[in-house]
Amino acid sequence: MTTQPSDQEIISAVKRLSSVRGQGILANLLAFGRVLKDLGLRVGLSQVIDASRSLEFVDVTRREDFYSVLLSNLIHEKEGVSLFDRVFDCFWKDCTPDEGPMEIIEMSMPASEESHEESDSPGGSLEEVVPQATSQEEDLTQDGDLFFLPTYSPYELLNEKNFSEMGIEESRAISRAILLIATKIATQMSRRKKRASKGDEIDPRWTMRKNIKFGGEIIELVSRKRRIKKTRIVLLCDVSGSMDCYSRFLIQFMYGLQNELRSVETFVFSTSLTRITHLIRTKDIGNALERVSSSVLGWSGGTNIGRSLHTFNREFSPSLVTHRTVIVLFSDGWDRGDVALMEREMRNLKRRCHKIIWLNPLLDSEHYQPLCKGMQAALPYLDFFLSVHNVHSLVALGRTIQRIVA
Amino acid sequence: MNPRKLTIEKIQEALRSRQYICDKSLATVVYLSINLEKPVLLEGEAGVGKTETAKVLAEVMQTGLIRLQCYEGLDASTALYEWNYPKQMLRIKLEEVGGGDRKTVETEIFTEEYLVKRPLLEAIQCDDSTSPVLLIDEIDRADMEFEAFLLEVLSDFQITIPEIGTIRAKQRPYVFLTSNRTREIHDALKRRCLYHWIEYPTFEKEYEIVMTKYPQIRTLLAKQVCAFMQQVRQMNFFKRPGVAETLDWASALIALHREELDEKSMEDTMGCVFKYREDLHHLESEVADKKLNLERIFKDPMESQT
Numbered sequence: 032m033t034t035q036p037s038d039q040e041i042i043s044a045v046k047r048l049s050s051v052r053g054q055g056i057l058a059n060l061l062a063f064g065r066v067l068k069d070l071g072l073r074v075g076l077s078q079v080i081d082a083s084r085s086l087e088f089v090d091v092t093r094r095e096d097f098y099s100v101l102l103s104n105l106i107h108e109k110e111g112v113s114l115f116d117r118v119f120d121c122f123w124k125d126c127t128p129d130e131g132p133m134e135i136i137e138m139s140m141p142a143s144e145e146s147h148e149e150s151d152s153p154g155g156s157l158e159e160v161v162p163q164a165t166s167q168e169e170d171l172t173q174d175g176d177l178f179f180l181p182t183y184s185p186y187e188l189l190n191e192k193n194f195s196e197m198g199i200e201e202s203r204a205i206s207r208a209i210l211l212i213a214t215k216i217a218t219q220m221s222r223r224k225k226r227a228s229k230g231d232e233i234d235p236r237w238t239m240r241k242n243i244k245f246g247g248e249i250i251e252l253v254s255r256k257r258r259i260k261k262t263r264i265v266l267l268c269d270v271s272g273s274m275d276c277y278s279r280f281l282i283q284f285m286y287g288l289q290n291e292l293r294s295v296e297t298f299v300f301s302t303s304l305t306r307i308t309h310l311i312r313t314k315d316i317g318n319a320l321e322r323v324s325s326s327v328l329g330w331s332g333g334t335n336i337g338r339s340l341h342t343f344n345r346e347f348s349p350s351l352v353t354h355r356t357v358i359v360l361f362s363d364g365w366d367r368g369d370v371a372l373m374e375r376e377m378r379n380l381k382r383r384c385h386k387i388i389w390l391n392p393l394l395d396s397e398h399y400q401p402l403c404k405g406m407q408a409a410l411p412y413l414d415f416f417l418s419v420h421n422v423h424s425l426v427a428l429g430r431t432i433q434r435i436v437a
Numbered sequence: 438m439n440p441r442k443l444t445i446e447k448i449q450e451a452l453r454s455r456q457y458i459c460d461k462s463l464a465t466v467v468y469l470s471i472n473l474e475k476p477v478l479l480e481g482e483a484g485v486g487k488t489e490t491a492k493v494l495a496e497v498m499q500t501g502l503i504r505l506q507c508y509e510g511l512d513a514s515t516a517l518y519e520w521n522y523p524k525q526m527l528r529i530k531l532e533e534v535g536g537g538d539r540k541t542v543e544t545e546i547f548t549e550e551y552l553v554k555r556p557l558l559e560a561i562q563c564d565d566s567t568s569p570v571l572l573i574d575e576i577d578r579a580d581m582e583f584e585a586f587l588l589e590v591l592s593d594f595q596i597t598i599p600e601i602g603t604i605r606a607k608q609r610p611y612v613f614l615t616s617n618r619t620r621e622i623h624d625a626l627k628r629r630c631l632y633h634w635i636e637y638p639t640f641e642k643e644y645e646i647v648m649t650k651y652p653q654i655r656t657l658l659a660k661q662v663c664a665f666m667q668q669v670r671q672m673n674f675f676k677r678p679g680v681a682e683t684l685d686w687a688s689a690l691i692a693l694h695r696e697e698l699d700e701k702s703m704e705d706t707m708g709c710v711f712k713y714r715e716d717l718h719h720l721e722s723e724v725a726d727k728k729l730n731l732e733r734i735f736k737d738p739m740e741s742q743t
Contacts, residue, residue, distance in 0.1 A: 078628060081473070088472045089445070089465070096445065099465035107627035109480060109618075109634045236514070239522045243546075246529060246539070263620065294620070345673060349482075350618035379675060 035114055036070050041121050044069045056091070057083050063122050064105065070118060071309065072111050078104055097123075230254030263294040265351055265384075267343065269362030270327065271301040271334040274392070281361060282323065286311050288359075296351055299323075300339035301332040306347070336366045336405055337373030344379050352383045361390045366405025374408040381412040394418035440471050440498055440567070440611075448497075456649045457486070457493040458642060466633045467494065476591055476612035478576075478627060481635030483617055484679020488574055490635075491613035495570035501563065503610070504572045505556040507579035513586060517596060519553045547600035557590055561606040571610040576626075577619045584623050591629055638680060640667050640742050646680060647687050654691055657738070661698040662687050664738035666710075668729060674716045685709040698735055 036044075047069070048062045064079040082104035089096040098119060106115050224230075226237055234255040241251050266288055268281055289295045289311050296308045310322045352358070358380060366373060381387060389409065394417065410416065443451070449464040467490075470477045479487040495502035505516060525546045532542045554562065560571040576584065590596060594606035614630060616622055638646060643663045647654060666683050686709040695702050711717050723729040733741045 073624065075628060081475070085469050085473055088469060095461065096465055099462045100469060102462070103466045103469065103631040103633055107478070107624070107630070107632045108621075112634060236519075236522060239526065240520070243525065243529070243543075246533070341673070350620075353619050 035117075038117070038121075041066075041070065041118055045118070045122050056086065060101075063101070063118075066118055066122060067105060067115065070114060072106065072114060074105050094123075224255045225258050226253055227256045228254070230256035232256070263296070263351070263353070263356045264288065264359060265347075265356055266295060266297045266359045267304075267339075267361065268297070268299045269301070269334060269336070269360075270299045271332055271365075273334065273363055273365045284361065296347075298343065298347070299327055300336070300343075302335045302338065304339040304342040304346075333367050334362075334365055335368035336362060336364075336409075337368040337370070337376055340376035340380060341372060344376055348380065348383055352380070354383075354385055356384045358384050358387045359390065360387065361392075363391055363393045364389075364403055364406030364409065366403065368405070370404045370408050373405055377409050377412040386414040387412060388415040388417065389413045390417055392418070443468065443471065451497040452490075452493055453649075455493045455496050457489060458638075458646045458649060459490070460642075463490070463633055463635065466631050470631050471611060473631075474609045476614055476630045478614045478616065478622070478630035478632050479635060480616050480618055480632070482637065482677065482679055484681035485635045485637060486680055487615040487635055488572065491570055491572040491615075494611065494613075498567060498570065498611075500567040501565060501569040502572060503556050503560045503563075503569050504574060506574050507576050507583070509578060509580060511579045511583050515555055516557050516583070516586075517555050517590075518558045518598060519555065520547070521551045521553050525551050549601070552598075552601075558596055558604070560610040561590075561594055561596055562604060563610065564607070568608040569610045571612045573612065573614045575617060576614045576622060577616040581623065584626050588626055588629070591626075637670055637677075640664065643667070643680065643683060647683060650684055651687055651691060654687055655696050657697050658690060658695060659687065660738035661735055662690070664734045664741050665698070665703075665731075667742060668734065669710070669720075672719075672723060672729070674711070674719060675713050676711070676716060678710045682710050700731060703731070 044066050048065050060079050060083050061076075064074045064076070064082075067074045082101055085100045085104055086097070089100055091097050101119065102112065102115060106112055224234070226234055232255060234253045237253040237255075238249060238251070241253055242249050245251075266285055268285055270281065274281065285297050285299075285307070289297050289308065296306070297311060298304055298306050298308075305327050307323050307327065310326060377387075391406075445461065445464050445468045448467050449459060449461060452459050452464070466477055469475070479490060481487055491504075492502055528546055528551075529542060531537075532539075552558075556571070560569055563569045573587070576587075591612060594609050595603055597603045614626075640663055643666060644659055647659045647663060648656070651659075662683060666678060670677050686706060689706045689709050690698070690702065693702065693706070707717060707720065711720060720729070724731055730741070
C-alpha cells in the first residue's frame with residue numbers, strides 16, 4: 032500500500048498552484064499537471080499536451096468524459112488512479128463556465144513572476160528546479176565511526192526521523208558491498224542469445240548472412256552465447272521498534288540496492304506494509320531519506336510480519352514476483368502477529384519466487400538462536416538465512432553468496 | 438464503418454453488439470486512440486478481457502487483427518522481419534549452376550520476395566483499405582530490450598530495412614498493448630500510450646456479460662454464478678478468478694443442464710473457477726467456516742451482494 036497524501040496536502044497543493052491557473056483550458060491543465068506532479072505522480076509536459084489535444088475530440092461539458100480523457104492521458108499505473116480521483120475532485124470542483132474557480136483564486140496569493148513564466152512557456156519542463164542543499168559533507172567526520180557500532184539515539188524514538196546526516200564514506204562503502212552482493216544474487220542466464228566471439232554454439236542465421244558475400248560458401252563462422260540477465264529483487268525491510276538501532280544502516284541498504292540495480296522494489300513494514308520504491312528512486316540520498324521518513328507512518332511501531340506479508344502477497348506479489356525474483360527480507364524476526372498466518376504467507380511467497388534471503392541483524396551475536404515462533408515458522412522457506420549488521424558483515428555476506436552461486 | 442465517425446456511445450454500442458460489455462471509460466479511451474492515433478495500454482488482472490477488447494474492436498471495424506504474442510526472448514527477427522535465408526541460399530546455388538550474373542543475384546535476393554514478414558512489419562505494410570488492429574499481447578513478458586525497440590516502431594510507424602529502405606505505414610494501425618503487470622512497463626513506452634485499467638466487473642456488469650454470451654442460461658443460475666464470483670474475489674485466493682472463469686463455469690453448467698446452482702454441481706465444476714489445489718482447499722475451509730455463505734448465494738443471489 033503506497034502512502035497517500037492527506038486531503039489537506041491535496042488542498043494545499045492545489046492552492047499553491049492556483050496562481051498559475053488562468054483563463055483557458057491549457058493553463059488550467061498545466062496547473063493540474065503540476066499539482067499531480069507535486070503530489071508524487073509522474074506526469075510530464077508531453078502528457079498534458081496530449082490531454083489537451085484529446086479534449087478536442089470530446090464534449091468537455093460532460094464531466095465524465097472530461098475525467099476519462101484526463102485519466103487515460105495523465106495516469107499510467109493503477110496505483111495512481113485513486114490519488115488522481117481525489118485531486119481531480121478537488122481541482123475541478125468549481126469550474127462551471129460562469130464562475131470559474133473563484134473560491135480557490137480568492138484564497139490564493141498574488142501570482143508571482145516566476146510562476147507566470149512557467150505557465151507561459153509550454154516548451155519548458157514541468158519540473159521545478161530547486162537546488163538541493165545537502166549537508167552530507169559536514170557530517171562526514173563525525174559519523175564515520177558511529178556506523179560500525181549500531182548506536183541508540185533518543186531521536187530515533189520519534190516517529191518522524193531525521194536521516195539526513197549520512198556520511199558519504201559509509202554510504203560509498205555500503206554501496207560497494209551491496210553492488211557486489213547484488214550482482215551475485217541478481218545474475219541469471221537469459222534465454223536470449225547474443226552474438227559473441229567466443230560463444231558456445233554457432234549462429235546459423237548470422238553465419239549465412241555474413242557469408243553471402245562469399246557467394247554462399249561458409250567461410251566465416253559466427254557464434255552465439257546466452258546473455259546474462261539481471262534478476263529482480265524485492266526488498267522487504269522491517270522498520271519496527273526492535274529494529275530501531277539498525278534503521279540508519281537499513282535505509283542505506285535499501286537506498287544502495289535500489290540505486291545500484293535497475294529492477295529493485297523496496298517495501299518497509301512494521302504493522303503494515305508501505306511501498307517506498309518511488310521515494311528512494313533518486314540520485315540524491317539526502318532528499319530520498321527525508322521523503323521516506325516523512326511518508327512512512329508507524330515507523331518504530333510493533334511488528335506484524337504475517338500481516339505485512341499477507342498484504343504484499345495480495346497486493347504486490349502477482350505483479351512483482353516471478354520465478355526469477357529474489358526476495359530479501361530484512362528483519363530480526365520478532366513477530367507479534369499470528370504465526371500460522373505468517374507461515375502460510377511465507378509458503379505462498381516461496382511458491383512464487385526464485386529465492387528468499389532473510390537477513391537478520393541478530394544472527395551475528397553468539398547467543399542468538401532463532402527461537403521465537405515467527406522466525407521458526409519462516410525458517411523452512413528460506414534459501415539463505417544470513418547475518419547482516421554492518422559493512423563487514425555485508426562484505427562477508429557477499430563472499431558467502433559468491434560461494435553459493437559460483 | 439468509418440472509424441472517424443464513431444462517437445463514444447457508438448463504440449460502446451458496437452462492442453456490445455459483438456457481445457463485449459464495456460464501461461464508458463473504456464469506450465472513451467478507444468475513441469481517443471482512434472482519433473489521436475495513439476496506442477492503448479490495457480492493464481488488469483488476468484481474465485478481465487484485455488485481449489478480447491482488441492479482438493472485438495477488429496470485428497467491429499471489419500478489419501484484420503494482427504497479433505503479436507510476447508514472450509521472453511522475443512526479438513526483432515521474430516517480431517519484425519527476417520530474410521528467408523534458405524531461399525536465398527537456394528537461389529544462389531541455382532545461379533551458380535546456371536552461371537548467372539553475380540551482381541543481379543546480389544540485388545535480387547534482397548527484395549521483398551525473400552523477406553519473411555513478421556507481425557509488426559505486416560501491420561505497417563498492410564494494404565487493406567482500413568487500418569488493421571495490432572494487438573501486442575502481454576508486453577510484460579517480453580524483455581526490456583524489446584520494449585525499447587517497440588518504442589521506435591510505435592512512435593513513427595516506420596521500419597527501416599537496410600537492404601530495401603524505409604517502409605512507412607500507409608495508415609496507422611490501431612495499436613493495443615496488454616500487460617498483466619508481472620513487471621513494470623517502462624515509462625517511455627507508457628507515455629506514448631493511453632492508459633486504461635480494467636477492473637473486475639461489478640455484479641450487474643458481470644451478470645450482463647453472462648447473459649449476453651449465453652442467452653440460453655437461466656437467469657437464476659446466472660445470478661448465482663455472478664454472486665458467487667463477486668464474493669470469492671473479495672477473499673484471499675492465490676489466483677482470483679476473472680471473467681473468463683465466470684464464462685467457463687457458466688458454459689460448463691449449461692452443458693450439464695443445470696438450472697440452478699447447488700452444492701453438488703458446484704463441487705463438480707469448481708475446476709473451472711480455481712486452478713490451484715491450494716485454492717480449492719481454501720474454498721472448502723471458507724465454506725466450512727461460514728465465511729462464504731453458500732446458502733445465501735444460492736437462495737438470494739441479489740441480496741447476498743449487499
